[in-house]
Amino acid sequence: MSDVVQVVTDIVQPILDGHKFQLVDIEYVKEGHSWYLRVYIDKPGGIDIEECAMVSEQLSEQLDQLDPDPIPQAYFLEVSSPGAERPLKTETDIQNAIGEYVHISLYQQVHNAKIFEGTLVSVDQNQLTLELKDKTRKIQRTFQRDNIAKIRLAIEF
Known part of the structure; x- marks a missing residue:
């Protein structure tokens, strides 16, 4: 195939x-x-x-x-078209998504969760940082790239 x-x-x-x-x-x-x-x-x-x-x-x-x-x-x-919630498969896709709202699924839990949605703030070889909404405030969380199972664009509600 x-x-x-x-x-x-x-x-x-x-x-x-x-x-x-x-x-x-x-x-x-x-x-x-x-x-x-x-x-x-x-x-x-x-x-x-x-x-x-x-x-x-x-x-x-x-x-x-x-x-x-x-x-x-x-x-x-x-x-x-890949749709509004298309997967980000290549490094270029991920780099181009900086500033966009994304959904990530993790292999292992971080902060008692395996799924996060937020604005992609930064990316490097080893990690990426999302800005997440936590009730009334915004926080930044950094995730190790080798723990990310999937990443895709998401629609913010």
């Missing part, structure tokens, strides 16, 4: 670069009896459905021309 992701990455990246879009993630998964190739793209200000359709058409054309076919089974191609 990782071979498929790499082949698709190599094909889609120049398409995205030409339009100044960002590749967020690629998934190649089996759900039920069907295979899905999902390509998540974004740009500052968000991506719209017409832009997703354009990338889908260009990617589909290029995938159809490959011989031998790197994806031998039938699959559904989906090109979409």
Whole structure:
């Protein structure tokens, strides 16, 4: 499966670069009896459905021309926005999220909790700092990066 992701990455990246879009993630998964190739793209200000359709058409054309076919089974191609609460998968994603409201899940509890939401204040190689709301005041908490299971953008309520 990782071979498929790499082949698709190599094909889609120049398409995205030409339009100044960002590749967020690629998934190649089996759900039920069907295979899905999902390509998540974004740009500052968000991506719209017409832009997703354009990338889908260009990617589909290029995938159809490959011989031998790197994806031998039938699959559904989906090109979409990662959504408002998208995961932050790369170092660039995390750096670009400084100042944004994020959700983190931890492997091990810190301050009796494994889930935190707050504004990402700073990031370095070993840790990241969030500004959290604690009743009526704001506090900063620092988390070790090797204890972070997942990090994603979040919507603040």
